[in-house]
Amino acid sequence: EVQLLESGGGLVQPGGSLKLSCGASGFTLSNYAMTWVRQAPGKGLEWVSVITGGGGRTYYADSVKGRFTLSRDNSRNTLYLQMNSLRAEDTAVYFCAVYGSPSRLFDPWGQGTLVTVSS
């Protein structure tokens, strides 16, 4: 069964850093494009970042560009989101998902991990 499990969320002060992980089971993560999507409390979905399969090219939303870095460890079958210079507006549940191609879709999704940026 294909599963994704996020971890690493928590409370962090403004300006701080946090690294989220997304562990994959049932498939080889490096063969697929992967993505992060976030959802602020009571708000809609916001795309954050994509890393392509194979070559590992990355794309970011303007709201996180220069502060967030997406990477993966193929030996651990894990995706990471390094978040620096965190702001209050980064407070959200962060979901990882498989970016399926060529159909272009996000599926499946993990259960999400909550990041709270507050002093």
Next chain:
Amino acid sequence: DIQLTQSPSFLSASVGDRVTITCRASQGISSYLAWYQQKPGKAPKLLIYAASTLQSGVPSRFSGSGSGTEFTLTISSLQPEDFATYYCQQLNSYPITFGQGTRLEIK
């Protein structure tokens, strides 16, 4: 950036009703549009991709149509488990964007 506008933002309906949600894109996105259902405290669930292809395991009462800039999600006969929030998403170009959501509630 491509903006997606869903209408309505809120919909009240009864079990058995037929409902349609519209998603309009600020520029053409071919058929690179997906629909997701989200229930409180849960991850989004893929319903439709490529504008009209039903994801495996999704009931056939869900259907999608459209291309270019206007798209629709239709639920032919609402079931109790369908009351949730629905989002459209464009994957034509970066940044990938979502509509603001349509909250579907029981009348």
